[in-house]
Amino acid sequence: MRFSYQQWDGKDFPTQEHLEFFSNFMDFLLEYGQEAMDALHDLADDPEQREIIERWIEEGLLDKVGVRFRLTPRAISSLQRQALMEVFRNLRPDSPEGHDTTHIGLGGECMEETRPYQFGDPVSHLDLTATLRNAVRRGGPGLPIRLQESDFEVQQTESKSTCSTVILLDMSGSMNRWNRFTQAKRCAMAMYALIRQRFILDTVDMVGFATGSEIIPEHKLPLLMPKRVSLFDPQVRMSVPLSDLAKAPQHFTNLHMGLMTARRILARRGGANKQVFIITDGQPTAHVEGDQVHLLYPPEEATALATLTEAMMLSRQGVRFATFALIEDYYYMDWINFVEHLTKLTKGVAFYCTSGNLANCIMESYLSGKKTKSYLA
Numbered sequence: 001m002r003f004s005y006q007q008w009d010g011k012d013f014p015t016q017e018h019l020e021f022f023s024n025f026m027d028f029l030l031e032y033g034q035e036a037m038d039a040l041h042d043l044a045d046d047p048e049q050r051e052i053i054e055r056w057i058e059e060g061l062l063d064k065v066g067v068r069f070r071l072t073p074r075a076i077s078s079l080q081r082q083a084l085m086e087v088f089r090n091l092r093p094d095s096p097e098g099h100d101t102t103h104i105g106l107g108g109e110c111m112e113e114t115r116p117y118q119f120g121d122p123v124s125h126l127d128l129t130a131t132l133r134n135a136v137r138r139g140g141p142g143l144p145i146r147l148q149e150s151d152f153e154v155q156q157t158e159s160k161s162t163c164s165t166v167i168l169l170d171m172s173g174s175m176n177r178w179n180r181f182t183q184a185k186r187c188a189m190a191m192y193a194l195i196r197q198r199f200i201l202d203t204v205d206m207v208g209f210a211t212g213s214e215i216i217p218e219h220k221l222p223l224l225m226p227k228r229v230s231l232f233d234p235q236v237r238m239s240v241p242l243s244d245l246a247k248a249p250q251h252f253t254n255l256h257m258g259l260m261t262a263r264r265i266l267a268r269r270g271g272a273n274k275q276v277f278i279i280t281d282g283q284p285t286a287h288v289e290g291d292q293v294h295l296l297y298p299p300e301e302a303t304a305l306a307t308l309t310e311a312m313m314l315s316r317q318g319v320r321f322a323t324f325a326l327i328e329d330y331y332y333m334d335w336i337n338f339v340e341h342l343t344k345l346t347k348g349v350a351f352y353c354t355s356g357n358l359a360n361c362i363m364e365s366y367l368s369g370k371k372t373k374s375y376l377a
Contacts, residue, residue: 026079026222029071031182033225040069071222079222080193083186086359117152125154162201164271165366166262167191170280171210173229173251177281178328181226183355184279187362188221194366205265209258211250211286211295215265227251238295245293252295254286256303259310266319275320277362281327283338304338311346321348322365328354 029036040062043049053069056062061075071079114127130153135145167188175181188206195202206216210227227250240248255278266274283299287306296303315321325339336352343350351361 023082026075026082029222030079030185031179033223037069037071037223041067071219073219076219076222077193080189080196083190084193084197086186086190114153114155117149117154127153127155162271163199163273163275163366164202164266164269165191165204165274166265166276167204167206168255168258168262168276168278168280169206169208169216169224170253170255170278170282171208171224171226172253172282172285173210173227174281175226176228178326178355180281180326180328180355181224183358185221185224187279187359190359191362191366192218192221201271203269203271205262205269207258207261207265209254209261211248211252211254211293212245213254213257213261215261233297236295236297239292240295242288242291242293248293248295252286252297253280253282253284254288254293255280255284256287256307256310257293259307259314260288263310263314263317266314266317273320274318275322276314277365278321278323278342279358280323280325299338304341308341308345311342315346315348321346323348323350324358324361325350325352326355326358327352 025036028039032039040053044053053062057064059074060072061078063070063072114130117126131147131151132145134151134153135147138148138151139146169184169188171181175184188204191204195204206218206221208214208216208224216224229251231249231251238248258278259276262276266276284303284307285297285299286293286295287303288294289306294303311321321342323339323342325336327336339350339352342348349365351365353361
């Protein structure tokens with residue numbers, strides 16, 4: 001545990017009630033996004049609540065820009081730490097340099113096995129017992145014991161690997177149900193906190209996909225919300241130019257465009273390992289052809305083929321896939337077959353889980369690199 005000391009500014013320390021109030025507001029924020037920030041204006045009309053909001057501003061948790069409130073980097077970090085404590089409560093202690101592997105290499109924990117010293121090996125890994133035993137075996141048991149370079153032995157170490165991850169988050173209209181989207185945001189924020197604390201060489205990027213796709217900056221993640229359903233026709237066959245995509249209904253599922261965005265991101269990332277996490281609750285209903293986006297509901301084979309082709313391109317570049325299929329109300333629908341095809345073609349892993357179990361699945365996949373299929377009710 002680390003402590004920092006500074007001069008007391010004369011202000012009272014936060015009470016447990018004050019801390020719980022901020023924590024409750026953060027939960028409200030995750031569930032309602034920008035609407036929660038807008039609600040602060042109504043709270044500010046109450047003198048008691050206004051005092052609390054002003055204290056948050058003094059503590060560096062909120063900024064007020066004009067008439068709008070904004071989360072500060074400190075508040076976002078607090079959200080991430082809180083999510084990490086909730087989601088990854090049972091993490092085992094580990095070194096921050098990289099992920100454990102089963103291979104011998106540099107940078108990991110020391111193993112029982114030793115090997116002859118080679119030029120450039122760190123002296124801190126020198127095994128004195130094995131080194132002295134070699135010297136005695138060569139020169140006999142008498143004193144003094146004279147060491148030669150050939151006597152030196154060092155401990156083997158586990159190798160460490162770095163990883164670049166892109167999380168593809170479904171923002172279609174159906175993600176509003178069963179608290180799916182809130183749980184997905186918590187997982188993403190926990191990933192950011194985990195990487196900063198334990199895997200400092202790793203990177204994580206967030207891409208939201210609905211009718212289109214967009215890179216989600218870290219500071220915007222807490223306010224993110226799924227798209228509202230704006231079209232209720234039982235059958236939709238629509239083509240929209242990419243340049244006019246913002247004018248189209250936004251609640252479709254364009255995983256194809258999300259994968260295209262992930263491929264561009266990973267092309268400029270330098271991790272030794274690269275992976276894509278897909279969090280979704282339904283089969284793709286949109287894809288790109290040339291400069292057109294096709295919106296098709298019910299889903300058609302053309303959309304599935306375009307999406308699977310893009311996934312295979314990433315897989316051939318060495319990108320690992322993990323798909324987290326949220327199945328609260330979809331378990332018996334045909335879209336599960338799409339996840340099966342995606343997993344098979346990319347040699348990836350699929351987790352069929354509810355939103356409440358999403359965190360455990362992501363933790364398992366990210367930390368252990370598990371490559372077996374999981375079914376969680």
